[in-house]
Amino acid sequence: MAQDSSEQALPPNYEENLSYLENMIMAPCCWRPVAEHDSGAGPVMKGEIERRLKAGHTPEQIIDAFVNQSDEQIRKILEPYGVKGEEILAKPRVSGFNITAYIMPVVLVFIGIGIVSLLFKRLLARQGAAGSSSGIKAKDAVEDHNAYRDQIDDELAKYDF
Numbered sequence: 001m002a003q004d005s006s007e008q009a010l011p012p013n014y015e016e017n018l019s020y021l022e023n024m025i026m027a028p029c030c031w032r033p034v035a036e037h038d039s040g041a042g043p044v045m046k047g048e049i050e051r052r053l054k055a056g057h058t059p060e061q062i063i064d065a066f067v068n069q070s071d072e073q074i075r076k077i078l079e080p081y082g083v084k085g086e087e088i089l090a091k092p093r094v095s096g097f098n099i100t101a102y103i104m105p106v107v108l109v110f111i112g113i114g115i116v117s118l119l120f121k122r123l124l125a126r127q128g129a130a131g132s133s134s135g136i137k138a139k140d141a142v143e144d145h146n147a148y149r150d151q152i153d154d155e156l157a158k159y160d161f
Helices: 014-024 042-055 058-070 071-080 098-157
Strands: none
Touching: 014 042, 014 058, 042 058, 042 071, 058 071
């Protein structure tokens, strides 16, 4: 059975690239990925992504076109929503200042672990110091108790009948 000529003309990895781009580019009308959006600008953007992929554009070229709004068609889609630059992307590119969006959560987790471990060590040190001093206090209390007991026994012996 012969395949349709439009299916044969599709570039390699068309479906993968289409899925990637539809999840990478946001619909500016509701700020959800184009893949999840079927109203407003979503269908128009899907059509533009498909058209460009079929024309042989790479995913990077298509993303750059949406980010830079480099042609009239994309400007017409995005202009009413006031979208500028990388706002259109579902996740920031891993370059320049955007790297902090990927690095900072890991750094903050390690800082948090460090703070918790320091506080835990201090708590254990205080309990250890308090435990040793409370042991001394308990020993002193037993000795004081025994001394008072001896004193009471001596005084009661005076009044022995």
